[in-house]
Amino acid sequence: MxxxxxxxxxxxxxxxxxxxxxxxxxVPCTRSAEVFERVIRGSVGAAVIPIENSLAGSxxxxxxxxxxxxxxxxxxxxxxxxxxxxxxxxxxLEDIRRVFSHPVALEQCxxxxxxNPKIESxxxxxxxxxxxxxxxxxxxxxxxxxxxxxxxxxGGRVLLTGIEDNKQNYTxxxxxxxxYRILPEANKTSLAFGLRNEPGILHKxxxxxxxxxxxxxxxxxxxxxxxxxxxxxFADFMRGDDKxxxxxxxxxxxxxxxxxxxGIYKAARII
Amino acid sequence: MxxxxxxxxxxxxxxxxxxxxxxxxxVPCTRSAEVFERVIRGSVGAAVIPIENSLAGSxxxxxxxxxxxxxxxxxxxxxxxxxxxxxxxxxxLEDIRRVFSHPVALEQCxxxxxxNPKIESxxxxxxxxxxxxxxxxxxxxxxxxxxxxxxxxxGGRVLLTGIEDNKQNYTxxxxxxxxYRILPEANKTSLAFGLRNEPGILHKxxxxxxxxxxxxxxxxxxxxxxxxxxxxxFADFMRGDDKxxxxxxxxxxxxxxxxxxxGIYKAARII
Numbered sequence: 001m002x003x004x005x006x007x008x009x010x011x012x013x014x015x016x017x018x019x020x021x022x023x024x025x026x027v028p029c030t031r032s033a034e035v036f037e038r039v040i041r042g043s044v045g046a047a048v049i050p051i052e053n054s055l056a057g058s059x060x061x062x063x064x065x066x067x068x069x070x071x072x073x074x075x076x077x078x079x080x081x082x083x084x085x086x087x088x089x090x091x092x093l094e095d096i097r098r099v100f101s102h103p104v105a106l107e108q109c110x111x112x113x114x115x116n117p118k119i120e121s122x123x124x125x126x127x128x129x130x131x132x133x134x135x136x137x138x139x140x141x142x143x144x145x146x147x148x149x150x151x152x153x154x155g156g157r158v159l160l161t162g163i164e165d166n167k168q169n170y171t172x173x174x175x176x177x178x179x180y181r182i183l184p185e186a187n188k189t190s191l192a193f194g195l196r197n198e199p200g201i202l203h204k205x206x207x208x209x210x211x212x213x214x215x216x217x218x219x220x221x222x223x224x225x226x227x228x229x230x231x232x233x234f235a236d237f238m239r240g241d242d243k244x245x246x247x248x249x250x251x252x253x254x255x256x257x258x259x260x261x262x263g264i265y266k267a268a269r270i271i
Numbered sequence: 272m273x274x275x276x277x278x279x280x281x282x283x284x285x286x287x288x289x290x291x292x293x294x295x296x297x298v299p300c301t302r303s304a305e306v307f308e309r310v311i312r313g314s315v316g317a318a319v320i321p322i323e324n325s326l327a328g329s330x331x332x333x334x335x336x337x338x339x340x341x342x343x344x345x346x347x348x349x350x351x352x353x354x355x356x357x358x359x360x361x362x363x364l365e366d367i368r369r370v371f372s373h374p375v376a377l378e379q380c381x382x383x384x385x386x387n388p389k390i391e392s393x394x395x396x397x398x399x400x401x402x403x404x405x406x407x408x409x410x411x412x413x414x415x416x417x418x419x420x421x422x423x424x425x426g427g428r429v430l431l432t433g434i435e436d437n438k439q440n441y442t443x444x445x446x447x448x449x450x451y452r453i454l455p456e457a458n459k460t461s462l463a464f465g466l467r468n469e470p471g472i473l474h475k476x477x478x479x480x481x482x483x484x485x486x487x488x489x490x491x492x493x494x495x496x497x498x499x500x501x502x503x504x505f506a507d508f509m510r511g512d513d514k515x516x517x518x519x520x521x522x523x524x525x526x527x528x529x530x531x532x533x534g535i536y537k538a539a540r541i542i
Contacts, residue, residue, distance in 0.1 A: 031378060054496065057331025060324075103396055107302060123396035125374055168496045200481030202490065203474060210471030219473065220491045225325065225439045 002027050002044040004035045010128035010146065010153030016079045016173040017048040018149065032061055036069045039178055047071070047176040053081070054170050056104070058220060063234050066176075066262050067192050073263020075175040076188070078270045080167075083109055085160040086131045086151045087143040093159045098122055100130035101145035109145060112163040131156050170270060174263070186240040188217075188267040191249070193256035194224070194232050201255070202233070208251040209237060212244050240264055273298050273315040275306045281399035281417065281424030287350045287444040288319040289420065303332055307340045310449055318342070318447045324352070325441050327375070329491060334505050337447075337533050338463050344534020346446040347459070349541045351438075354380055356431040357402045357422045358414040364430045369393055371401035372416035380416060383434040402427050441541060445534070457511040459488075459538040462520070464527035465495070465503050472526070473504070479522045480508060483515050511535055 003024040005013035014026055027044050029035045038044045052058040066073075083105055087096065096119055099106075103123045106113075113121055124130040130144035135154045143159060144150065151158050195201045202221075209216060218236040239245040241264050253259050274295040276284035285297055298315050300306045309315045323329045337344075354376055358367065367390055370377070374394045377384075384392055395401040401415035406425045414430065415421070422429050466472045473492075480487060489507040510516040512535050524530050 053331075054494070055332065055335075057329055057334075057493070060328025061326060063328075064326075123400070125394035125396050129394070197486070199484045199486045200477075202487060203477040203481035206471075206474040206477060210474035213470045215468070215470045216473060216492075218492050221487075221489050222328070223325070 001025070001046060004029055004038045004044040004047045006030070006032045006035050006049065008126055008128040008132065010131060010150035011126070012079060012081060012147045012149075012171060013048055013050060013173070014128070014153070015147045015149040016050070016077060016171070019079065020048055020075060020077050020173065020175050021046060032065060036065050036071060036176075039071055039176060040069060042178070045177065046074070048173055049176065050171045051076075051174050052172045054168055055108075055166065058234075060222065062174075063192075063220075063222065066174075067232065067234075067260065071176040071178060072180050073174045073190055073265055074177050074179075074181060074183075075265050076268045077173045077175070078170050078268055079173060081108075081164065081169040081171055082147065082162055083145050083164040084148055084151065084158045085112075085143050085163055086134075086146055086156040087159055088135045088138065089155065089157045091141075091143065091157070091159075095141055096143050096159070097141040098139070099143050099145060100124040100134060100139075102127045102130070105145045108164045108166065108169065111165050112160075128153065182241045182264045183266060185266045186264045188236060188238055189240070189245060189264045190234070190236050190262040191260060192232055192234050192262060193252060193259045194230065195256055197230055205233075205252060205255045208248050208255065211251075212248045214239050214245070214248055238267065272296070272317060275300055275309045275315040275318045277301070277303045277306050277320065279397055279399040279403065281402065281421035282397070283350060283352060283418045283420075283442060284319055284321060284444070285399070285424070286418045286420040287321070287348060287442070290350065291319055291346060291348050291444065291446050292317060303336060307336050307342060307447075310342055310447060311340065313449070316448065317345070319444055320447065321442045322347075322445050323443045325439055326379075326437065329505075331493065333445075334463075334491075334493065337445075338503065338505075338531065342447040342449060343451050344445045344461055344536055345448050345450075345452060345454075346536050347539045348444045348446070349441050349539055350444060352435065352440040352442055353418065353433050354416050354435040355419055355422065355429045356383075356414050356434055357405075357417055357427040358430055359406045359409065360426070360428045362412075362414070362428070362430075366412050367414050367430070368412040369410075370414050370416060371395040371405060371410075373398045373401070376416045379435045379437065379440065382436050383431075399424065453512045453535045454537060456537045457535045459507060459509055460511070460516060460535045461505070461507050461533040462531060463503055463505050463533060464523060464530045465501065466527055468501055476504075476523060476526045479519050479526060482522075483519045485510050485516070485519055509538065
């Protein structure tokens with residue numbers, strides 16, 4: 001199956017797609033909107049997109065695209081973000097004097113740079129792109145910092161692995177498809193709902209879930225552009241497509257302006 | 272007054288700081304944690320940090336730092352993100368063949384690139400940094416895309432202004448200081464609170480605000496690292512330091528595990 005991702009070949013979305021859909025063919029896209037368009041047009045069978053990172057928070061653009069599109073979350077997946085020092089084959093660790101990567105990745109490997117004061121960190125626009133740059137452009141004495149997939153993608157060698165300071169760094173990905181499909185083991189729902197500007201209205205909306213003893217695992221408000229003081233809420237709750245969940249959603253529609261189920265899927269463990 | 276920011280000289284935080292604290296001296300820092308540390312140590316009088324963007328969402332790292340630090344929000348401010356095409360003096364629009372900028376900024380100026388098919392877009396790690404690069408390294412036939420401040424900071428010339436596709440692009444900034452100060456016109460509160468893992472507990476917590484008719488303008492859950500299924504919530508509500516707000520906060524403490532007021536300040540208009 002063809003799977004669209006946003007980013008360069010060898011990026012973390014590529015790595016996640018390989019884990020979620022083994023044997024898939026990756027279609028890298030520059031823009032996230034293009035990723036969604038490709039699935040809608042049917043030129044790819046699915047998309048794998050990051051939706052939140054434990055350190056950086058939610059990817060608001062992807063929530064906005066999910067709300068606007070007719071795609072459906074089929075699965076969630078947590079990927080541990082492991083940073084690797086990757087160089088051209090033949091380059092040894094002792095040769096490295098410059099390391100390129102995205103500023104956020106460089107920031108997440110501060111201990112490595114403190115322990116190697118002779119190595120200069122150079123900001124680059126992308127993690128996987130820094131590995132490609134170092135290998136394809138044959139930059140001497142240099143390495144990139146990226147996920148392991150970047151090494152296989154560009155023929156690089158992993159010199160060091162796990163050089164990130166914080167091991168609690170993981171990204172949650174969604175597998176999106178056109179079909180509204182709910183697998184039997186589905187036990188988690190992602191939804192969006194709009195609320196008018198009224199004091200206590202969110203309390204009233206959440207009362208629907210409380211009445212059925214349903215646990216929310218996420219909630220986030222986003223202002224609606226061009227409509228000051230009106231909000232759309234993105235929420236996850238622990239319940240699949242059963243009678244109780246359906247009743248709760250029905251009751252929510254009496255309080256909320258619009259209720260959109262984004263997907264009903266099996267909750268993944270944080271690994 | 273010295274004001275710490277995260278980012279390069281000429282970045283949008285620099286621009287915001289100039290508007291919030293006119294005449295201030297900017298202290299640019301590589302890391303956000305350093306920005307907070309400098310205010311706490313007293314080597315600067317204040318910090319200006321972005322907290323959310325209308326297109327990209329919240330800056331989770333800054334919420335986490337706010338929760339962990341003893342700094343206090345003194346003001347909020349909305350800055351319209353206007354992208355400019357900036358080149359070295361003497362370079363004319365007709366000369367430009369390559370434009371450097373952060374991938375997100377390039378993405379936000381798609382119409383410009385569609386209308387100028389002869390101009391190549393080249394991803395760079397930073398917006399203001401791309402302007403510095405083009406000017407200081409005397410890159411011929413090139414320009415950068417950044418905020419207006421980058422032009423004044425590096426002696427560049429604005430060739431085109433407002434080349435972003437979406438004019439609804441604004442960033443909300445906080446002015447942080449060490450002092451717990453509440454100005455008389457303060458009418459908005461930002462707070463964080465932790466909740467145990469219990470169905471309906473968020474509903475109960477929000478019931479406190481609903482009971483007093485207090486409007487929430489933002490709510491966001493963040494998982495607490497290392498404590499699965501426990502969450503900290505970041506919320507804003509429209510109320511200053513008055514009797515009703517104080518009573519609501521007192522009642523909230525009976526439901527929530529920890530309640531931390533991050534700041535009480537005057538609500539700014541979205542401009």
